[in-house]
Amino acid sequence: MSTNIASSAEKRDAAAAVPDKQGRFGSFGGRYVPETLVYALDQLEAEYAKACADPAFKAELEDLLKHFVGRPSPFYHAKRLSEQVGGAQIWLKREDLNHTGAHKINNTIGQALLTLRMGKTRVIAETGAGQHGVATATACAHFGLPCVVYMGEEDIRRQAPNVFSMKLLGAEVRPVTSGSRTLRDAVNEAMRDWMSSVGDTHYILGSVVGPHPFPQIVRDFQSVIGRETIEQSIERIGRLPNMAVACVGGGSNAAGMFYPFVEHKDVELVGVEAGGRSNDPGQHAAPLTYGKPGVLHGSFSYVMQDEDGQTSDVHSMSAGLDYPGVGPEHSYWKDAGRVRYTSCRDDEAMRAFDALAMTEGIMPALESSHAIAKGMELAKGRAKDDVIVVCLSGRGDKDASEIARIKGVKFG
């Protein structure tokens, strides 16, 4: 399975040749950061360019993805789910079967390798649901790098098992008590750490957000999802799918799925944001659907803000989608009309979770359940030989206690 970053970069057509040298995806992206961080970002950009041109780097990454992560991840025809929906065939890209149970590891392994190349000896990361934190702690344990994970106090409470896992893997989890005490504050705190530690520390950002070059680097490392999907589609169904669907918080699994498909204009791409409880302000986390372009966390992109530019509170039952911003490339794809963005409410995602668990014996993460729900909706009534691929970005075990709470079930 190909993980060839540089050659895929060469193959980009004009529409896909983003970002430019300023880190712009059209008008989105860029670098809105304190001067102190510019040095670290320049260093990262230069090292990444060197790594892309280095066959040894690509070989090492490919080897780790195969033998440590367990790639390629399966491409699975969810026959019983498709039958129940009644319409197009639903196929699942099984990122939930990766080591650590989600797509996040594709990026953390790549960035850990970059950390070593830059000669840096310490890693920091932010995490919301804890999936990126666990994936970073895992990569750091693998390479023997000390790792500090910033996590909002509120998320620590909601995601206790992942916090424990990170500690078992040798990472230090630092509670963030400022602001809303969730993912967005964890990003702020990691940035603050990095301001004082850029000399010896790399910040492994977990999504396609933040200042250039992070949105590009994370997208490239996650693009293995879309590349494998293309190869597997051709192998299994003899053609490309009609549609690919993925959930969008910051948007890393979606960017990884969509990017290789961008040039295949006949494949419809659908991004699903967290519709939360309703479309009232503060009740959802859907900046591409309800937000406006603005600046957050070093990047210009769609964001949920008030009229003064203060970041709004958002809500999703899924901690990984509970984020007021989104990667700049998604904003670019939205405005270019290449990807259609829509949203899915908490209750719809919950029903999709139940449906997939009962028909296929697969418990999806609550994040991925949003994509499943939209995939089911879009499959309904379509021709039986149409194929919809849904990115099953993570497994649902981590959400068991949250789901019990939502369903009103008490243990013991």
Add this chain to the structure above:
Amino acid sequence: MSSIDQLFAKLRSENRKALMPFITAGDPDVAFTSAVLQELVKRGAHMCEVGIPYSDPIADGPVIQASYTRALEKKIKLCDILTMLGETTPKLAAPAVTMVSYAIVYRHGVEKYCDDVRAAGVAGLIVPDLPVEESPQLLKICSARELSLIQLVTPLTPRERAIRICETSTGFVYYVSVAGITGERTQLPPELAENVAWLRQQTKLPICIGFGVSQPEHVRLLAPAADGLIVGSAIVRRIATAAERPREEVLKEVGDYVETLIKSLP
């Protein structure tokens, strides 16, 4: 010539240095912010930096960040701050600049923000999350309005880049003393004075040092190397007590503190 240019021209001709306090607008309310600004200028502050509260200030340490959170919890709005500044700046015998995130400037409208602060008597802008590559548009808009756009240089800025930043900065250059966030520090890096001395040879613009400056000893040590010093967290920390203490008492304490620093200038 902006009022900041005039200030430094005068100070340089008299071989004097500037002290610039930073305070957060709206902590605990805009009325007190106005009172503090007037008190500090009365005590001899040469310029004031007014922080516009922002929900996600990544360059700020815990003290300033907490002051932003307190102000925002009380639903402070940009329009209230602008009104307060419009009423206060005519009473100040010193220029005021706003320290503001680009997130706020962009959402308000870049031209509108500049028009509105100009109308409120503000002399310049510090936009800590707008590095030189992203700033040409704002610089043009500021220049057309005689607003200074103060750029930052840090110990990690490569020298060529530092020169480029100085070329686009107006008013003065803000030299960040340490690679890190705002906040009081007992010790400042030993190479600081040397770095600033190098920078002073590269530009005619005044250079002011900020981040970590809080003690009279810092002022005595650093002032000769620069044109001015900026003090933030040490003041904001004192103002933080204004919610539960008599305001006159806090005002006097902050005034006394700033006066001590000013007396330590050469």
